[in-house]
Amino acid sequence: MRFGRTPIPCRGSTMNEQLKMYLRYLDVERGYSTNTVKTYALILEDFLEVLRKQGKKLRRVEKQDLGDYVLVLREDRQNASKSIRLKLQVIKSFFAFLSEHTRELKKNPFGKQDFRYKVEQRDVESLSEGQLNALLETVEAEQHDTLQGLKSTTGKKTLWQKRVFATHRDLCLLTLLISTGLRISEALSIKLSDIDFVDKSILILGKGKKIRKVFFDLPQAEQRLLGYIEMWRPLKLDHEHLFVSTKQYLPLGSRGVQKLLKAYLRKAGLRDSISPHTLRHTFATVAIEKGANIKAVSQILGHANCSITIDLYTHLSNEHLREVMQKCSPLSSEQIPLEERIEMRKKHLAYLGKTG
Numbered sequence: 001m002r003f004g005r006t007p008i009p010c011r012g013s014t015m016n017e018q019l020k021m022y023l024r025y026l027d028v029e030r031g032y033s034t035n036t037v038k039t040y041a042l043i044l045e046d047f048l049e050v051l052r053k054q055g056k057k058l059r060r061v062e063k064q065d066l067g068d069y070v071l072v073l074r075e076d077r078q079n080a081s082k083s084i085r086l087k088l089q090v091i092k093s094f095f096a097f098l099s100e101h102t103r104e105l106k107k108n109p110f111g112k113q114d115f116r117y118k119v120e121q122r123d124v125e126s127l128s129e130g131q132l133n134a135l136l137e138t139v140e141a142e143q144h145d146t147l148q149g150l151k152s153t154t155g156k157k158t159l160w161q162k163r164v165f166a167t168h169r170d171l172c173l174l175t176l177l178i179s180t181g182l183r184i185s186e187a188l189s190i191k192l193s194d195i196d197f198v199d200k201s202i203l204i205l206g207k208g209k210k211i212r213k214v215f216f217d218l219p220q221a222e223q224r225l226l227g228y229i230e231m232w233r234p235l236k237l238d239h240e241h242l243f244v245s246t247k248q249y250l251p252l253g254s255r256g257v258q259k260l261l262k263a264y265l266r267k268a269g270l271r272d273s274i275s276p277h278t279l280r281h282t283f284a285t286v287a288i289e290k291g292a293n294i295k296a297v298s299q300i301l302g303h304a305n306c307s308i309t310i311d312l313y314t315h316l317s318n319e320h321l322r323e324v325m326q327k328c329s330p331l332s333s334e335q336i337p338l339e340e341r342i343e344m345r346k347k348h349l350a351y352l353g354k355t356g
Contacts, residue, residue, distance in 0.1 A: 031209040126282040138268040143167035162246040172228035179221040180214040181283030184276035191240035206302035
């Protein structure tokens with residue numbers, strides 16, 4: 001299948017030209033997000049640099065060269081298996097593009113079954129209810145302290161006003177991530193025009209430029225979002241991005257969020273390896289443990305299909321497993337009502353029917 005908008009480079013065009021053409025294809029025709037295109041670019045630039053050092057042209061790359069590159073990633077750079085698999089998928093996609101849309105390759109070095117790199121299956125990290133409460137309570141305490149500082153200061157109030165604004169922003173953002181399961185890139189892309197205050201919903205531009213809707217009608221989430229917007233409106237910015245830094249009020253970046261989150265985690269006595277994505281995992285894990293429909297969770301998270309949600313989140317926390325064992329063990333004295341047992345059996349059978 002050929003795409004009319006993708007120009008076909010002549011044989012002998014430089015690797016940089018081929019890379020630019022591929023990235024344009026991902027952006028314009030496949031609709032990949034800016035962050036995804038950047039990731040593909042970084043991976044492919046590294047791979048092409050390795051080829052240049054070896055004096056190798058793309059059309060002369062063979063299966064052995066790919067195997068050598070995997071060894072470099074695994075042995076020399078100590079890349080994790082998940083990282084290696086991603087890089088191989090990106091490189092494979094690049095060669096498939098060259099084979100389909102250009103005259104550059106004599107033969108695609110990737111066979112259909114080649115380099116199906118195995119990844120160690122790990123449970124996704126999530127937070128307990130107590131850890132979530134500790135995190136949010138820490139941000140609330142910081143918010144209270146900055147408000148007190150603003151009231152008691154006798155000097156210039158500008159710095160304290162910015163601190164108060166920042167704590168309201170942080171509490172709003174973290175509450176939104178926890179209550180909706182948004183990716184950090186999605187949350188930071190929210191503009192005022194994306195919010196429907198009547199429907200209490202937000203339009204989200206997700207992966208593949210797919211649009212979905214999430215809701216903020218939980219009392220905590222709604223209160224904090226509306227409170228933050230009241231502070232944001234008077235800034236009268238020349239853009240609509242909701243989450244902004246206090247430095248010139250430019251759109252907040254994901255690194256900035258990671259930095260502020262680490263500071264709160266340390267104050268809360270939690271490990272600072274927790275990332276914004278951990279909050280997304282927590283939303284999904286808790287939702288499924290509480291009995292949420294997997295298809296609904298999949299749509300909320302913006303997954304392409306339910307199988308991704310099932311693979312990632314149908315593990316259960318130790319606390320939940322302990323509760324099940326205590327409740328359902330043959331030696332347990334606890335009696336489960338008949339109606340509850342029937343309902344649980346129906347859900348279980350329905351789940352098995354959908355997942356095979």
